[in-house]
Amino acid sequence: MIAPPPRPPVGSSSDAPKPLRADARRNRTRILDAAEAVFSEGGAAASTEEVANRAGVAIGTVFRHFPTKTDLLAAIMKELLRRLTDDVRTLDNDGDAATGLFTFFARMVAESAAKRTVVQLLADAGVGVDLGDSVRALQEAVGALLARAQRADVVRADVRLDEVMALLVSTCQGALHAGWDADLQRRTLAVVFAGLRPAPEGTASRR
Amino acid sequence: MIAPPPRPPVGSSSDAPKPLRADARRNRTRILDAAEAVFSEGGAAASTEEVANRAGVAIGTVFRHFPTKTDLLAAIMKELLRRLTDDVRTLDNDGDAATGLFTFFARMVAESAAKRTVVQLLADAGVGVDLGDSVRALQEAVGALLARAQRADVVRADVRLDEVMALLVSTCQGALHAGWDADLQRRTLAVVFAGLRPAPEGTASRR
Amino acid sequence: MIAPPPRPPVGSSSDAPKPLRADARRNRTRILDAAEAVFSEGGAAASTEEVANRAGVAIGTVFRHFPTKTDLLAAIMKELLRRLTDDVRTLDNDGDAATGLFTFFARMVAESAAKRTVVQLLADAGVGVDLGDSVRALQEAVGALLARAQRADVVRADVRLDEVMALLVSTCQGALHAGWDADLQRRTLAVVFAGLRPAPEGTASRR
Amino acid sequence: MIAPPPRPPVGSSSDAPKPLRADARRNRTRILDAAEAVFSEGGAAASTEEVANRAGVAIGTVFRHFPTKTDLLAAIMKELLRRLTDDVRTLDNDGDAATGLFTFFARMVAESAAKRTVVQLLADAGVGVDLGDSVRALQEAVGALLARAQRADVVRADVRLDEVMALLVSTCQGALHAGWDADLQRRTLAVVFAGLRPAPEGTASRR
DNA sequence: AATGAATGAGAATTCATTCAT
DNA sequence: AATGAATGAATTCTCATTCAT
Incomplete structure (x- = not known):
């Protein structure tokens, strides 16, 4: 009966930095680093898959951390x-x-x-x-x-x-x-x- | 009097502005105009199809004039x-x-x-x-x-x-x-x- | 300067049955037949790719005929x-x-x-x-x-x-x-x- | 007074309702309730994750109770x-x-x-x-x-x-x-x- | 037992480009 | 030359399922 917590609107300022598991935090960082590198080189048109590769995680992991x-x-x-x-x-x-x-x-x-x-x-x-x-x-x-x-x-x-x-x-x-x-x-x-x-x-x- | 095909300008790679049929030249112009409008609005990510539409020609025509x-x-x-x-x-x-x-x-x-x-x-x-x-x-x-x-x-x-x-x-x-x-x-x-x-x-x- | 003909709204009743090229009409029919078969067997959850395969056309062709x-x-x-x-x-x-x-x-x-x-x-x-x-x-x-x-x-x-x-x-x-x-x-x-x-x-x- | 585990009904394939820990039994019930609600609203296509959310348990728990x-x-x-x-x-x-x-x-x-x-x-x-x-x-x-x-x-x-x-x-x-x-x-x-x-x-x- | 992060195989859709008409 | 249909690779995103914590 409990409504699921609605996904926070994109870019909302309530970045609820809820404590992540150690591995999750590590991956989050890796993904951000990889993304910075990839998008720096290829512009925003670069693919999310490439980011995942560079970060050494599966594509699903990228989307779990950043839904879009x-x-x-x-x-x-x-x-x-x-x-x-x-x-x-x-x-x-x-x-x-x-x-x-x-x-x-x-x-x-x-x-x-x-x-x-x-x-x-x-x-x-x-x-x-x-x-x-x-x-x-x-x-x-x-x-x-x-x-x-x-x-x-x-x-x-x-x-x-x-x-x-x-x-x-x-x-x-x-x-x-x-x-x-x-x-x-x-x-x-x-x-x-x-x-x-x-x-x-x-x-x-x-x- | 039709000028002979001018020698391609130094350093250009095959700009060869060979004489076009009248309709072809007209289409070329329309395509360029449409492309300028479309890419101005949507950035380089805008689709070539959209350019064709705006120019009032078929997609094939765009690619005939501009191979890529x-x-x-x-x-x-x-x-x-x-x-x-x-x-x-x-x-x-x-x-x-x-x-x-x-x-x-x-x-x-x-x-x-x-x-x-x-x-x-x-x-x-x-x-x-x-x-x-x-x-x-x-x-x-x-x-x-x-x-x-x-x-x-x-x-x-x-x-x-x-x-x-x-x-x-x-x-x-x-x-x-x-x-x-x-x-x-x-x-x-x-x-x-x-x-x-x-x-x-x-x-x-x-x- | 001519606006592109807007894609007709889904399900609109103006099904402008504009004359299709022979091959296009043939494909359209094949796709519909394949789709009827595929969705009959697997329900609406069946994949569009399967429809394309069954129809013997590429996936893009299905989407050209039916945008969604x-x-x-x-x-x-x-x-x-x-x-x-x-x-x-x-x-x-x-x-x-x-x-x-x-x-x-x-x-x-x-x-x-x-x-x-x-x-x-x-x-x-x-x-x-x-x-x-x-x-x-x-x-x-x-x-x-x-x-x-x-x-x-x-x-x-x-x-x-x-x-x-x-x-x-x-x-x-x-x-x-x-x-x-x-x-x-x-x-x-x-x-x-x-x-x-x-x-x-x-x-x-x-x- | 707790009834002994009933013999599995004839013809069922491993319904083995083995005695569950109290919290496990509670979770099972919650999951079933949530699932009924979720699938009623969204059809069988609704996601298992949604069921977990609604039940207030983690996704892993759902799969522990119901392997698929x-x-x-x-x-x-x-x-x-x-x-x-x-x-x-x-x-x-x-x-x-x-x-x-x-x-x-x-x-x-x-x-x-x-x-x-x-x-x-x-x-x-x-x-x-x-x-x-x-x-x-x-x-x-x-x-x-x-x-x-x-x-x-x-x-x-x-x-x-x-x-x-x-x-x-x-x-x-x-x-x-x-x-x-x-x-x-x-x-x-x-x-x-x-x-x-x-x-x-x-x-x-x-x- | 529970948690929730990671995985990775699809699925729908888009689009540059090719090719038959 | 023009047309517009066909192609198919690439992309974003979803979700059942597995597994480390």
């Missing part, structure tokens, strides 16, 4: 966003208001260049994956970094979080194209960073 | 790149060295925001599609624009074509994400443009 | 209902008002006993398959038969089409159970028929 | 048949020879209409489920009821148990189709009952 492919994609991306957010917060607490934002920006772009993950996934499968909270968390963390940078007067006061995020995402997305070597990365960021810095004394910034 | 789906994708993108290249050249011949590069940049980003085409395709199917010549042509055209802008002293002398293209692609890719309204577009570009402009007199640009 | 398994089931059942309806109409036009209804009833039960088709399918997959028109057609045809039988005074006047159909379906469904040999069939129908006949003179039918 | 899904289905149906048989016997011992058979018939059909159980299951999974003894028991009980009804002269003498069972199963099966409301049920049964009653005096029943 979308759930799996969402899980990877949330994990990634969590790591990034932590990273930003650390930079924010570390000190050096002058470089925090730029450091993070550069670091994220570098990582994108190495792994297609973030961006490729955002571009491909972005639709239909609900990441709400995770994205917001990252945004707020970056917001703090930006505020500090502005207080330290290394970023123009009229720059808003909006466009910083936009530039960040854009540059990361760009970074995964063939031909972006470390040098191009540096030079591209140099332009962006120059654009963020305050125009010196008498210079009217033409917007 | 990849060929079709390549053709669309070449066509697009050609249009862009023409656009740049026009701007270059028009005059106003001071604004050409910025105008083109802004125009392309705006178009990206409206149609997913360029970027979506680059992101999705980029792999395996050979666009060599077309991309080079666009790059050279932009290069000319950049050179003029630098001569007019509205872009820093040490900025290279490389990073301009990188910024262009990145920003376009960013532009198709939800939430990029016209205002965000303007503010994001403002940062990039500010980054491209020469640092006024005594300011040392820290790179 | 449900469509295929609906098609079989409509076909069957059509045959039955024709059968009833013939009996209705033939003459002998006294026996028409009983003959049809018996014939249908006999057929059910031989092939599980009708009933099995109705029972299994009935849900979700829209047969509206086809069923109504059969019902009306039987209604005519019933009316004649009542005018000929071989069926009680107070019997309604409703319960005749109910008895028909029930008996057919029963007929496919193991153990229904011809004799049991005859005896079971005898009871039903006796129940339909008018109670003689002074007998009050206790309902 | 078929075993579980068989168990439900046996249980159901047992209840029905008890019901018939009670009616048989109760008195009122004139109405016993009709009452039971009507009651069973009504129950079918409410719960798909009996019939749906018979139709869906009937194949491969061995119910031998249980069915026989029900049949004998109904046979007794029939004999009494015939002795009381409310059922024709030439009606055999065979066809009574056939009518019963058929009508139950029919009863679960959509549209069988209480009224249709009554009218349909009225025809069947009229068919079972003796033809009054001078009327020759045409069989």
Whole structure:
């Protein structure tokens, strides 16, 4: 007579992290790792079967942990966003208001260049994956970094979080194209960073 | 008077634009138009059948003109790149060295925001599609624009074509994400443009 | 720019019987025949692949003709209902008002006993398959038969089409159970028929 | 006082109701209840996992009690048949020879209409489920009821148990189709009952 | 005995591509 | 050249059943 617990809606924020059996937790991790690798290489179009192979589990196991492919994609991306957010917060607490934002920006772009993950996934499968909270968390963390940078007067006061995020995402997305070597990365960021810095004394910034 | 079949352009693999029957040429055009629309809406994952439907031809006809789906994708993108290249050249011949590069940049980003085409395709199917010549042509055209802008002293002398293209692609890719309204577009570009402009007199640009 | 003709909704009554190519029509027939056989034997749970094998076509061909398994089931059942309806109409036009209804009833039960088709399918997959028109057609045809039988005074006047159909379906469904040999069939129908006949003179039918 | 394990009924294949631990017996009951509910709602295609959920046990527990899904289905149906048989016997011992058979018939059909159980299951999974003894028991009980009804002269003498069972199963099966409301049920049964009653005096029943 | 994770064989469906008409 | 039917591999997802904990 007891109704079965309804499957939690995809992407819901109540990620009830109920304690898993040891083997289950081990597999979950393996699957996430495999998925990150597989989707990084092949984009969201890569097959779930390939993920299972790479993780060394049967296909059914993947689907037991992530009932749909979308759930799996969402899980990877949330994990990634969590790591990034932590990273930003650390930079924010570390000190050096002058470089925090730029450091993070550069670091994220570098990582994108190495792994297609973030961006490729955002571009491909972005639709239909609900990441709400995770994205917001990252945004707020970056917001703090930006505020500090502005207080330290290394970023123009009229720059808003909006466009910083936009530039960040854009540059990361760009970074995964063939031909972006470390040098191009540096030079591209140099332009962006120059654009963020305050125009010196008498210079009217033409917007 | 019918021109003799022109020698295939260097580096292209069998573009042989051999003379087509009138109906065939008409179909080719329709297919390209339909494909651009379909792939813009649904990404490279959209089906070739859908393209055929939209073009009002049978599926076989699509494959007669473009032996593989990849060929079709390549053709669309070449066509697009050609249009862009023409656009740049026009701007270059028009005059106003001071604004050409910025105008083109802004125009392309705006178009990206409206149609997913360029970027979506680059992101999705980029792999395996050979666009060599077309991309080079666009790059050279932009290069000319950049050179003029630098001569007019509205872009820093040490900025290279490389990073301009990188910024262009990145920003376009960013532009198709939800939430990029016209205002965000303007503010994001403002940062990039500010980054491209020469640092006024005594300011040392820290790179 | 021309929108593709939308796939007609499942079970819609506009079965646009557009002229098919010869091979396509041949395959369609083969598939329907195979499907009738396969689903008769294994119930609606039988696999579409099995249908394809039996029909001697590839699985894709089955799905080209019937976009979902449900469509295929609906098609079989409509076909069957059509045959039955024709059968009833013939009996209705033939003459002998006294026996028409009983003959049809018996014939249908006999057929059910031989092939599980009708009933099995109705029972299994009935849900979700829209047969509206086809069923109504059969019902009306039987209604005519019933009316004649009542005018000929071989069926009680107070019997309604409703319960005749109910008895028909029930008996057919029963007929496919193991153990229904011809004799049991005859005896079971005898009871039903006796129940339909008018109670003689002074007998009050206790309902 | 606990009864000793009864000797397994003749003809059954290893029903060995060996004494179970208290919790095991409780689980067995819960599983059976859950299974009846689940399969009634979703037909035999419903998943065993769903049964486990509804019963509040793990899937492994279900399979420990019933090694295959078929075993579980068989168990439900046996249980159901047992209840029905008890019901018939009670009616048989109760008195009122004139109405016993009709009452039971009507009651069973009504129950079918409410719960798909009996019939749906018979139709869906009937194949491969061995119910031998249980069915026989029900049949004998109904046979007794029939004999009494015939002795009381409310059922024709030439009606055999065979066809009574056939009518019963058929009508139950029919009863679960959509549209069988209480009224249709009554009218349909009225025809069947009229068919079972003796033809009054001078009327020759045409069989 | 119970638990619940893992397995892996299907099942339905899609789609690029081929080929007979 | 065009048509559109046929092909069949690939993909996502389900579920009965097994097995380690």
